[in-house]
Amino acid sequence: MSYNNIIIEIAEKVAVLTINRPNQLNALNSETIKELGDAFKSLESDDNVKAIIITGSGEKAFVAGADIKEFYQFDVAEGKELAAKGHQYLFDVVQNLTTPVIAAVNGFALGGGLELAMSCHFRLASDNAKLGLPEVTLGVIPGYGGTQRLAQLVGKGRAMEMIMTAKMISAEEAYGYGLVNQVTTQEELLASCQKIALKIVKNSSVAIASAIRAVNAGYTDGVNGFDTEIEEFGKCFGTEDFKEGTTAFIEKRKANFPGK
Structure with missing residues:
Protein backbone atom coordinates (compact mmCIF):
# COMPACT_ATOMS: atom_id res chain seq x y z
CA MET A 1 0.00 0.00 0.00
CA LYS A 202 11.25 -11.52 22.14
CA ASN A 203 8.19 -12.09 24.31
CA SER A 204 4.85 -13.70 23.55
CA SER A 205 2.85 -11.47 21.21
CA VAL A 206 -0.30 -13.32 22.28
CA ALA A 207 0.32 -12.55 25.96
CA ILE A 208 1.20 -8.94 25.14
CA ALA A 209 -2.09 -8.50 23.27
CA SER A 210 -3.92 -9.91 26.30
CA ALA A 211 -2.05 -7.53 28.59
CA ILE A 212 -3.00 -4.54 26.44
CA ARG A 213 -6.68 -5.52 26.56
CA ALA A 214 -6.54 -6.03 30.33
CA VAL A 215 -4.81 -2.73 31.07
CA ASN A 216 -7.12 -0.78 28.76
CA ALA A 217 -10.16 -2.36 30.41
CA GLY A 218 -9.30 -0.62 33.66
CA TYR A 219 -9.75 2.73 31.91
CA THR A 220 -12.99 1.84 30.13
CA ASP A 221 -16.32 2.97 31.60
CA GLY A 222 -18.59 0.14 32.63
CA VAL A 223 -15.85 -2.50 32.39
CA ASN A 224 -14.25 -4.23 35.38
CA GLY A 225 -10.53 -4.41 34.66
CA PHE A 226 -10.00 -7.19 37.20
CA ASP A 227 -12.64 -9.34 35.48
CA THR A 228 -10.98 -8.71 32.12
CA GLU A 229 -7.61 -9.67 33.59
CA ILE A 230 -9.01 -12.95 34.89
CA GLU A 231 -10.60 -13.69 31.50
CA GLU A 232 -7.44 -12.85 29.55
CA PHE A 233 -5.25 -14.77 32.00
CA GLY A 234 -7.38 -17.86 31.49
CA LYS A 235 -7.30 -17.53 27.70
CA CYS A 236 -3.50 -17.58 27.76
CA PHE A 237 -3.58 -21.15 29.03
CA GLY A 238 -5.11 -22.28 25.73
CA THR A 239 -2.39 -20.80 23.54
CA GLU A 240 0.65 -22.35 21.91
CA ASP A 241 2.73 -19.49 23.32
CA PHE A 242 1.84 -20.57 26.87
CA LYS A 243 2.86 -24.15 26.15
CA GLU A 244 6.14 -23.02 24.59
CA GLY A 245 6.92 -20.48 27.31
CA THR A 246 6.32 -22.83 30.24
CA THR A 247 8.05 -25.75 28.54
CA ALA A 248 11.08 -23.59 27.74
CA PHE A 249 11.22 -22.46 31.37
CA ILE A 250 11.17 -26.04 32.65
CA GLU A 251 13.76 -27.11 30.07
CA LYS A 252 15.93 -24.09 30.95
CA ARG A 253 16.10 -22.72 27.43
CA LYS A 254 14.94 -19.57 25.65
CA ALA A 255 11.38 -19.68 24.40
CA ASN A 256 10.67 -19.52 20.68
CA PHE A 257 7.12 -18.20 20.64
CA PRO A 258 4.97 -19.09 17.61
CA GLY A 259 2.63 -16.16 18.28
CA LYS A 260 -0.45 -18.38 18.49
Whole structure:
Protein backbone atom coordinates (compact mmCIF):
# COMPACT_ATOMS: atom_id res chain seq x y z
CA MET A 1 0.00 0.00 0.00
CA SER A 2 1.34 3.44 -0.95
CA TYR A 3 0.95 6.55 1.19
CA ASN A 4 1.39 10.27 0.51
CA ASN A 5 2.15 11.44 4.04
CA ILE A 6 3.75 8.54 5.88
CA ILE A 7 6.75 6.25 5.47
CA ILE A 8 6.96 2.70 6.85
CA GLU A 9 10.18 0.73 7.36
CA ILE A 10 10.26 -2.78 8.85
CA ALA A 11 13.31 -4.56 10.27
CA GLU A 12 13.73 -7.25 12.94
CA LYS A 13 9.94 -7.40 13.43
CA VAL A 14 9.81 -3.69 14.36
CA ALA A 15 7.97 -1.22 12.12
CA VAL A 16 8.99 2.44 12.16
CA LEU A 17 6.12 4.62 10.96
CA THR A 18 7.19 8.18 10.14
CA ILE A 19 4.74 11.02 9.56
CA ASN A 20 6.33 12.78 6.61
CA ARG A 21 5.00 16.34 6.28
CA PRO A 22 8.09 18.29 7.43
CA ASN A 23 7.06 21.55 5.73
CA GLN A 24 3.86 21.51 7.82
CA LEU A 25 5.68 20.28 10.96
CA ASN A 26 3.88 16.97 10.38
CA ALA A 27 0.47 18.50 11.15
CA LEU A 28 -2.44 16.08 11.05
CA ASN A 29 -4.83 16.73 8.20
CA SER A 30 -7.70 14.41 7.32
CA GLU A 31 -5.68 12.54 4.70
CA THR A 32 -2.85 11.87 7.16
CA ILE A 33 -5.27 10.67 9.85
CA LYS A 34 -6.85 8.27 7.35
CA GLU A 35 -3.45 7.02 6.15
CA LEU A 36 -2.24 6.48 9.71
CA GLY A 37 -5.37 4.55 10.64
CA ASP A 38 -5.04 2.34 7.58
CA ALA A 39 -1.32 1.80 8.25
CA PHE A 40 -1.81 0.79 11.87
CA LYS A 41 -4.49 -1.73 10.93
CA SER A 42 -2.29 -3.13 8.17
CA LEU A 43 0.72 -3.47 10.49
CA GLU A 44 -1.38 -5.17 13.16
CA SER A 45 -2.32 -7.89 10.69
CA ASP A 46 1.30 -8.37 9.54
CA ASP A 47 2.86 -11.42 11.21
CA ASN A 48 6.32 -9.93 10.60
CA VAL A 49 5.55 -6.94 12.85
CA LYS A 50 5.58 -7.39 16.63
CA ALA A 51 6.09 -3.74 17.67
CA ILE A 52 5.55 -0.32 16.10
CA ILE A 53 7.42 2.96 16.62
CA ILE A 54 5.75 6.15 15.42
CA THR A 55 7.68 9.38 14.95
CA GLY A 56 7.77 12.55 12.86
CA SER A 57 10.13 13.48 10.05
CA GLY A 58 12.82 16.05 10.68
CA GLU A 59 14.15 17.30 14.00
CA LYS A 60 11.57 19.97 14.83
CA ALA A 61 8.31 18.14 15.36
CA PHE A 62 6.66 14.85 16.15
CA VAL A 63 3.32 16.40 15.19
CA ALA A 64 2.82 20.13 15.76
CA GLY A 65 -0.97 19.84 15.83
CA ALA A 66 -3.99 19.47 13.61
CA ASP A 67 -4.31 21.29 10.29
CA ILE A 68 -6.51 24.22 11.38
CA LYS A 69 -7.09 25.36 7.79
CA GLU A 70 -9.27 22.27 7.28
CA PHE A 71 -11.83 23.04 9.97
CA TYR A 72 -11.75 26.70 11.02
CA GLN A 73 -15.09 27.34 9.24
CA PHE A 74 -16.90 24.24 10.56
CA ASP A 75 -20.24 24.49 12.38
CA VAL A 76 -21.31 22.53 15.48
CA ALA A 77 -22.37 19.37 13.63
CA GLU A 78 -19.23 19.34 11.51
CA GLY A 79 -17.06 19.83 14.62
CA LYS A 80 -18.66 16.86 16.36
CA GLU A 81 -18.21 14.72 13.26
CA LEU A 82 -14.55 15.78 12.99
CA ALA A 83 -13.83 14.61 16.55
CA ALA A 84 -15.88 11.41 16.22
CA LYS A 85 -14.16 10.38 13.00
CA GLY A 86 -10.74 11.10 14.49
CA HIS A 87 -11.48 8.79 17.42
CA GLN A 88 -12.88 6.11 15.14
CA TYR A 89 -10.26 6.19 12.38
CA LEU A 90 -7.07 6.69 14.38
CA PHE A 91 -6.84 7.53 18.07
CA ASP A 92 -9.00 4.70 19.45
CA VAL A 93 -7.45 2.36 16.90
CA VAL A 94 -3.96 3.05 18.24
CA GLN A 95 -4.97 2.72 21.89
CA ASN A 96 -6.66 -0.62 21.28
CA LEU A 97 -4.11 -2.01 18.85
CA THR A 98 -2.88 -5.41 20.06
CA THR A 99 0.57 -4.72 18.61
CA PRO A 100 2.50 -2.44 21.01
CA VAL A 101 2.95 1.14 19.79
CA ILE A 102 5.78 3.35 21.07
CA ALA A 103 5.71 7.09 20.38
CA ALA A 104 9.14 8.59 19.63
CA VAL A 105 8.41 12.25 20.37
CA ASN A 106 11.12 14.08 18.45
CA GLY A 107 10.22 17.73 18.98
CA PHE A 108 6.88 19.52 19.20
CA ALA A 109 3.91 17.34 20.19
CA LEU A 110 1.07 19.80 20.38
CA GLY A 111 -2.69 19.44 20.17
CA GLY A 112 -3.51 16.47 17.99
CA GLY A 113 0.16 15.51 18.08
CA LEU A 114 0.17 15.07 21.84
CA GLU A 115 -3.19 13.32 21.58
CA LEU A 116 -1.66 10.87 19.09
CA ALA A 117 1.33 10.27 21.36
CA MET A 118 -0.99 9.69 24.33
CA SER A 119 -3.01 7.12 22.41
CA CYS A 120 0.19 5.06 22.02
CA HIS A 121 0.99 2.47 24.67
CA PHE A 122 3.92 4.54 25.96
CA ARG A 123 6.18 7.38 24.96
CA LEU A 124 9.86 8.37 24.77
CA ALA A 125 10.87 11.98 24.10
CA SER A 126 13.96 13.78 22.84
CA ASP A 127 15.36 16.44 25.15
CA ASN A 128 14.21 19.21 22.78
CA ALA A 129 10.59 18.05 22.84
CA LYS A 130 7.78 20.40 23.85
CA LEU A 131 4.38 18.94 24.71
CA GLY A 132 1.05 20.67 25.20
CA LEU A 133 -2.63 21.06 24.38
CA PRO A 134 -3.07 24.68 23.19
CA GLU A 135 -6.64 24.28 21.87
CA VAL A 136 -8.24 26.81 24.26
CA THR A 137 -6.18 29.56 22.60
CA LEU A 138 -8.31 28.85 19.52
CA GLY A 139 -11.62 28.81 21.37
CA VAL A 140 -11.95 25.03 21.31
CA ILE A 141 -10.92 22.05 23.47
CA PRO A 142 -8.89 18.92 22.68
CA GLY A 143 -11.20 16.72 20.62
CA TYR A 144 -9.15 13.61 19.91
CA GLY A 145 -9.16 12.19 23.43
CA GLY A 146 -6.87 14.75 25.03
CA THR A 147 -9.13 15.68 27.95
CA GLN A 148 -9.45 12.02 28.90
CA ARG A 149 -6.04 10.50 28.24
CA LEU A 150 -4.04 13.40 29.70
CA ALA A 151 -5.96 13.17 32.99
CA GLN A 152 -5.43 9.39 33.06
CA LEU A 153 -1.70 9.80 32.53
CA VAL A 154 -0.81 12.81 34.67
CA GLY A 155 -3.78 13.22 37.03
CA LYS A 156 -6.77 15.54 36.97
CA GLY A 157 -5.08 18.59 38.49
CA ARG A 158 -2.10 18.68 36.15
CA ALA A 159 -4.32 17.94 33.16
CA MET A 160 -6.66 20.80 34.07
CA GLU A 161 -3.70 23.17 34.43
CA MET A 162 -2.10 22.15 31.14
CA ILE A 163 -5.37 22.41 29.22
CA MET A 164 -6.58 25.67 30.78
CA THR A 165 -3.24 27.51 30.57
CA ALA A 166 -2.39 25.98 27.16
CA LYS A 167 1.22 25.86 28.34
CA MET A 168 3.89 23.76 26.70
CA ILE A 169 5.99 21.61 28.99
CA SER A 170 9.53 20.39 28.41
CA ALA A 171 10.52 16.76 27.96
CA GLU A 172 11.95 16.72 31.50
CA GLU A 173 8.70 18.10 32.92
CA ALA A 174 6.77 15.49 30.93
CA TYR A 175 9.00 12.80 32.43
CA GLY A 176 8.34 14.15 35.92
CA TYR A 177 4.60 14.11 35.23
CA GLY A 178 4.76 10.49 34.02
CA LEU A 179 3.68 11.58 30.55
CA VAL A 180 6.81 10.10 28.94
CA ASN A 181 8.75 7.05 30.08
CA GLN A 182 12.22 8.26 29.13
CA VAL A 183 14.08 11.32 27.81
CA THR A 184 17.00 10.95 25.41
CA THR A 185 19.00 13.12 23.05
CA GLN A 186 17.55 13.67 19.58
CA GLU A 187 20.27 11.41 18.15
CA GLU A 188 19.55 8.55 20.55
CA LEU A 189 15.75 8.65 20.48
CA LEU A 190 15.00 6.11 17.76
CA ALA A 191 17.76 3.78 18.93
CA SER A 192 16.34 3.87 22.46
CA CYS A 193 12.87 3.07 21.14
CA GLN A 194 14.34 0.27 19.01
CA LYS A 195 16.10 -1.19 22.05
CA ILE A 196 12.82 -1.39 23.96
CA ALA A 197 10.94 -2.69 20.92
CA LEU A 198 13.48 -5.49 20.43
CA LYS A 199 12.93 -6.57 24.04
CA ILE A 200 9.19 -6.65 23.39
CA VAL A 201 9.41 -8.77 20.24
CA LYS A 202 11.25 -11.52 22.14
CA ASN A 203 8.19 -12.09 24.31
CA SER A 204 4.85 -13.70 23.55
CA SER A 205 2.85 -11.47 21.21
CA VAL A 206 -0.30 -13.32 22.28
CA ALA A 207 0.32 -12.55 25.96
CA ILE A 208 1.20 -8.94 25.14
CA ALA A 209 -2.09 -8.50 23.27
CA SER A 210 -3.92 -9.91 26.30
CA ALA A 211 -2.05 -7.53 28.59
CA ILE A 212 -3.00 -4.54 26.44
CA ARG A 213 -6.68 -5.52 26.56
CA ALA A 214 -6.54 -6.03 30.33
CA VAL A 215 -4.81 -2.73 31.07
CA ASN A 216 -7.12 -0.78 28.76
CA ALA A 217 -10.16 -2.36 30.41
CA GLY A 218 -9.30 -0.62 33.66
CA TYR A 219 -9.75 2.73 31.91
CA THR A 220 -12.99 1.84 30.13
CA ASP A 221 -16.32 2.97 31.60
CA GLY A 222 -18.59 0.14 32.63
CA VAL A 223 -15.85 -2.50 32.39
CA ASN A 224 -14.25 -4.23 35.38
CA GLY A 225 -10.53 -4.41 34.66
CA PHE A 226 -10.00 -7.19 37.20
CA ASP A 227 -12.64 -9.34 35.48
CA THR A 228 -10.98 -8.71 32.12
CA GLU A 229 -7.61 -9.67 33.59
CA ILE A 230 -9.01 -12.95 34.89
CA GLU A 231 -10.60 -13.69 31.50
CA GLU A 232 -7.44 -12.85 29.55
CA PHE A 233 -5.25 -14.77 32.00
CA GLY A 234 -7.38 -17.86 31.49
CA LYS A 235 -7.30 -17.53 27.70
CA CYS A 236 -3.50 -17.58 27.76
CA PHE A 237 -3.58 -21.15 29.03
CA GLY A 238 -5.11 -22.28 25.73
CA THR A 239 -2.39 -20.80 23.54
CA GLU A 240 0.65 -22.35 21.91
CA ASP A 241 2.73 -19.49 23.32
CA PHE A 242 1.84 -20.57 26.87
CA LYS A 243 2.86 -24.15 26.15
CA GLU A 244 6.14 -23.02 24.59
CA GLY A 245 6.92 -20.48 27.31
CA THR A 246 6.32 -22.83 30.24
CA THR A 247 8.05 -25.75 28.54
CA ALA A 248 11.08 -23.59 27.74
CA PHE A 249 11.22 -22.46 31.37
CA ILE A 250 11.17 -26.04 32.65
CA GLU A 251 13.76 -27.11 30.07
CA LYS A 252 15.93 -24.09 30.95
CA ARG A 253 16.10 -22.72 27.43
CA LYS A 254 14.94 -19.57 25.65
CA ALA A 255 11.38 -19.68 24.40
CA ASN A 256 10.67 -19.52 20.68
CA PHE A 257 7.12 -18.20 20.64
CA PRO A 258 4.97 -19.09 17.61
CA GLY A 259 2.63 -16.16 18.28
CA LYS A 260 -0.45 -18.38 18.49
